[in-house]
Amino acid sequence: MNPEKVLFGFFIVLALTLNFGFFVGELDNPEHHHVYELFAVIVVNLVATVLKFGDRTQMGAVLLATSLVAMLQLFAAALVWTVVEHITGTGMTPAATASVVSLSGGAMLANVISVVLLIIETVMLRR
Amino acid sequence: MDNIIFLIFRRMRAPLLALILVYSIAILGMVLIPGRDADGNVWHMDFFHAFYFVSFMASTIGFGEIPHAFTAAQRLWVSFSIFFTVVVWLYSIGTVLALLKDETFQRALTERRFARKIRHLREAFYLVCGYGQTGEALVRSLTERNQHAVVIDILDERVNILQLENLREYVPGLCGDARLPAHLLEAGLNHPLCEGVVALTNSNEANLKIAITAKLLHPEIEVICRADSHDIEANMASFGTDHIIDPFDTFALHLATAIQAPCLSLLQDWLSLGHSNLLKDPVYPPSKGLWVICGFGRFGKAVYEKLRREGLEVVVVEANPDTTGIPSTAFVLGRGTEAETLSQANIERAVGLVAGTDNDANNLSIIMTARELNPDLFVILRQNRKDNDPVIEAVGADMVMLPSQIIANQIRVLLGAPLQHQFVKLVLHQEDEWACELISRISALVNHHAPEVWEVAFTEQDSHAVCAHVKSGKSLTLAQLMTDPRDRQRELPCIPLMLLRHNERTLLPDPGISVQKDDHLLFCGSHQGRDRMEWTLQNENALSYILTGETRPEGWIWRQFSKKGTR
Numbered sequence: 001m002n003p004e005k006v007l008f009g010f011f012i013v014l015a016l017t018l019n020f021g022f023f024v025g026e027l028d029n030p031e032h033h034h035v036y037e038l039f040a041v042i043v044v045n046l047v048a049t050v051l052k053f054g055d056r057t058q059m060g061a062v063l064l065a066t067s068l069v070a071m072l073q074l075f076a077a078a079l080v081w082t083v084v085e086h087i088t089g090t091g092m093t094p095a096a097t098a099s100v101v102s103l104s105g106g107a108m109l110a111n112v113i114s115v116v117l118l119i120i121e122t123v124m125l126r127r
Numbered sequence: 128m129d130n131i132i133f134l135i136f137r138r139m140r141a142p143l144l145a146l147i148l149v150y151s152i153a154i155l156g157m158v159l160i161p162g163r164d165a166d167g168n169v170w171h172m173d174f175f176h177a178f179y180f181v182s183f184m185a186s187t188i189g190f191g192e193i194p195h196a197f198t199a200a201q202r203l204w205v206s207f208s209i210f211f212t213v214v215v216w217l218y219s220i221g222t223v224l225a226l227l228k229d230e231t232f233q234r235a236l237t238e239r240r241f242a243r244k245i246r247h248l249r250e251a252f253y254l255v256c257g258y259g260q261t262g263e264a265l266v267r268s269l270t271e272r273n274q275h276a277v278v279i280d281i282l283d284e285r286v287n288i289l290q291l292e293n294l295r296e297y298v299p300g301l302c303g304d305a306r307l308p309a310h311l312l313e314a315g316l317n318h319p320l321c322e323g324v325v326a327l328t329n330s331n332e333a334n335l336k337i338a339i340t341a342k343l344l345h346p347e348i349e350v351i352c353r354a355d356s357h358d359i360e361a362n363m364a365s366f367g368t369d370h371i372i373d374p375f376d377t378f379a380l381h382l383a384t385a386i387q388a389p390c391l392s393l394l395q396d397w398l399s400l401g402h403s404n405l406l407k408d409p410v411y412p413p414s415k416g417l418w419v420i421c422g423f424g425r426f427g428k429a430v431y432e433k434l435r436r437e438g439l440e441v442v443v444v445e446a447n448p449d450t451t452g453i454p455s456t457a458f459v460l461g462r463g464t465e466a467e468t469l470s471q472a473n474i475e476r477a478v479g480l481v482a483g484t485d486n487d488a489n490n491l492s493i494i495m496t497a498r499e500l501n502p503d504l505f506v507i508l509r510q511n512r513k514d515n516d517p518v519i520e521a522v523g524a525d526m527v528m529l530p531s532q533i534i535a536n537q538i539r540v541l542l543g544a545p546l547q548h549q550f551v552k553l554v555l556h557q558e559d560e561w562a563c564e565l566i567s568r569i570s571a572l573v574n575h576h577a578p579e580v581w582e583v584a585f586t587e588q589d590s591h592a593v594c595a596h597v598k599s600g601k602s603l604t605l606a607q608l609m610t611d612p613r614d615r616q617r618e619l620p621c622i623p624l625m626l627l628r629h630n631e632r633t634l635l636p637d638p639g640i641s642v643q644k645d646d647h648l649l650f651c652g653s654h655q656g657r658d659r660m661e662w663t664l665q666n667e668n669a670l671s672y673i674l675t676g677e678t679r680p681e682g683w684i685w686r687q688f689s690k691k692g693t694r
Contacts, residue, residue, distance in 0.1 A: 043151040
C-alpha cells in the first residue's frame with residue numbers, strides 16, 4: 001500500500017462527496033445550501049489540486065486539468081455569493097442561489113471526471 | 128529540461144498544502160467564533176471577511192479588527208492563529224520564491240527562452256561552437272559583414288562576455304556543452320536556415336564530436352572544424368567535414384610561400400587583412416642558410432617539414448624529446464632559453480630562428496637570448512595567448528603566428544567571401560612576378576590602408592541597374608563599370624581580380640570584356656571605389672551618365688519638359 005496514493009485518492013473522493021453534498025437540494029432554495037459546505041468544498045479541492053502538481057504522466061495532466069476546472073467553477077460560485085451578500089446587498093435571492101449552486105454543479109462534473117480517471121488508472125495498474 | 132519544471136512543481140506541493148491547510152483552519156475559526164457588534168448583538172463573521180482578515184494577518188500587514196472590535200474569544204483565536212499563519216506564510220512563500228530562483232530551474236527557463244529565439248530566427252546563420260579568442264574574432268567579423276551567428280560555449284563567463292560585446296547584429300548565446308547533441312539541436316542545428324557549423328573549441332575531441340553530430344543530423348550544411356593533430360584531421364575528413372583548419376599547417380604553408388615567393392604571400396596577406404587595417408610590409412624569410420627551431424611540438428614539426436622541403440638546413444632544440452619525438456636531422460637537447468643550448472645549435476651562423484614552444488614567456492626569452500648572440504636573425508614567434516599582445520609587439524619579431532587569429536581569418540574568408548577564397552587558392556599556382564606586378568598596382572590604389580575586397584553579383588537584386596541595361600540587349604564593359612559615376616573622365620580606384628562565369632574562373636579579366644547576367648566578379652581597391660561602384664550598379668541615372676555623359680532628368684515633370692525641348 002502506497003500512503004501517497006491513499007492520501008491522493010482520499011482528497012479526490014472527498015472533493016467529490018463534499019461537492020455533491022453542497023449541490024443536492026432545491027436549486028434555488030438558500031436553506032438547502034450551506035456556506036460552510038461551500039467553504040469545505042473549496043479547501044478540499046485546493047488541496048486536491050496541489051496534490052496533482054508535478055505528475056508527468058498523461059493521466060496526471062488530465063487530472064490536474066479537471067481540478068483546475070473545478071477550482072475555476074468554485075471560485076466563481078464563491079465570488080457570486082460574496083457579491084450578492086456584501087457588495088450589492090441583495091442577499092441570497094432564489095436567482096443568486098441558483099447560479100451559485102449551478103456553478104458548483106459544474107465543478108462537481110469536473111470532480112466526477114477526476115474520480116472516474118482515478119478509477120481507470122487504478123484498474124489499469126492491476127497491482 | 129521539462130523534468131526540472133515538473134520537479135519544481137512537485138517540490139511546491141508541500142509549502143502550498145501547508146498554506147491551504149493553515150489558512151482554512153484560521154478562516155474557519157474566525158467564522159465559527161461569535162463576535163459582538165457595536166450595539167452588543169451577536170454576529171458571526173462571514174467567510175468573505177474572515178478570508179480578508181486572515182490574508183492580512185498572515186502576511187503581517189494587520190489593518191486592525193474589522194468590521195467590529197473583536198471579543199475576547201476572537202482575540203484568543205487570533206493570537207493563536209497569528210503565530211501559525213505567519214510562520215506558514217513565511218515558510219511557504221519563502222520556499223516557493225527560493226524554488227523559482229533555483230539555479231537549475233532558471234537554467235531550464237533560459238534554455239527554453241533561447242530555443243524559442245532560435246526557432247524565430249528569420250535569417251541564415253552560422254552555429255559557432257566555442258567562444259574563445261577564435262570564436263570572438265570570427266563572430267565579430269561575421270557580424271561586421273551583416274551575417275548572423277549563434278554561439279554555444281561551455282563557460283558561463285564567455286557567454287556573458289558575448290552579451291557585453293558591442294556587435295552589429297544580435298547574436299544569441301547558449302551556455303552549454305556542445306558535445307551534447309541536445310544542446311546543438313537547441314542552438315538550431317536542425318533549423319532550415321542554419322548554413323553551417325563551426326567547431327572552434329580548444330578540445331580536439333569536442334570538435335570531432337560536434338562535426339560528426341552535425342554531419343549526421345543535418346548532412347547538407349557546411350562543417351568547419353579546428354584541429355591540431357593529424358589523426359583527428361584524418362578522422363574528421365573521413366566522414367566528410369567540409370573544411371578542417373590546422374593553424375600550424377596553415378602558418379607553415381604561409382612561411383613556405385613567403386620563402387619561395389614573397390610577393391605571393393604578401394598578396395594573400397593584404398587581401399585578407401580587411402580594409403580598416405594598415406598595410407603590412409613585405410617579409411623576406413632567408414631562403415639559404417641554417418634555421419634553428421626551438422620547440423618540436425605540433426607547430427615546430429609543421430615548420431620543420433616545410434623548411435626541409437625547401438631544402439634548408441635545420442637544427443631542432445627541444446626540452447622533452449620523449450613526448451615530442453626527435454627529428455632525423457641535427458638535434459640539441461634543451462629549452463633554447465639559455466645561451467649555451469643556442470650556441471650548441473650554431474645560432475651564431477644561423478639565418479633564421481623559430482621560437483615555437485607553447486609558452487609565450489619562454490618564446491620571448493629565446494628571442495632575446497638569440498638576438499644577443501646573433502642580432503641579424505630572422506625571427507618567427509609563436510604567440511599562444513592574445514592578451515600578451517603588448518609584449519609580443521615590443522619584441523618586434525619578423526613574423527608572428529597567433530593560432531586563433533589564423534583560424535578566424537581563414538574561416539571569415541571561407542564563410543564571408545567564397546570568391547576570395549577561390550582566388551587565393553588559384554593565385555598559388557601563379558608566378559611570383561605576376562604577384563609582384565599586382566602588388567604594385569594595388570599599392571598605387573590604396574595608401575597605407577589594406578585594400579577592400581568585394582564581390583559583385585550581377586543579379587536582379589544586387590545590381591538592378593546593370594541587369595536592366597544588359598537585359599535590354601545593350602552591352603556594358605568592365606572598363607565602363609569601373610568609371611567614376613561622379614566624373615566619367617576618371618577611373619574608380621579598383622582592380623578586377625577574378626571573373627566567375629558558368630563555373631569558369633578568369634584571373635585579372637580584361638577591362639574590355641562585356642559583363643553578362645549572373646556573372647560574379649571579385650574586385651579589390653579602396654573603400655570609396657566600392658561605394659561608388661555600388662551606386663552605378665543600382666542607380667539607372669548614374670549608369671546612363673557613365674554610358675552617355677548626359678544627366679538624365681530624374682522626375683516625371685522634368686522628363687516631360689526635356690521631351691518637349693528635343694521635339
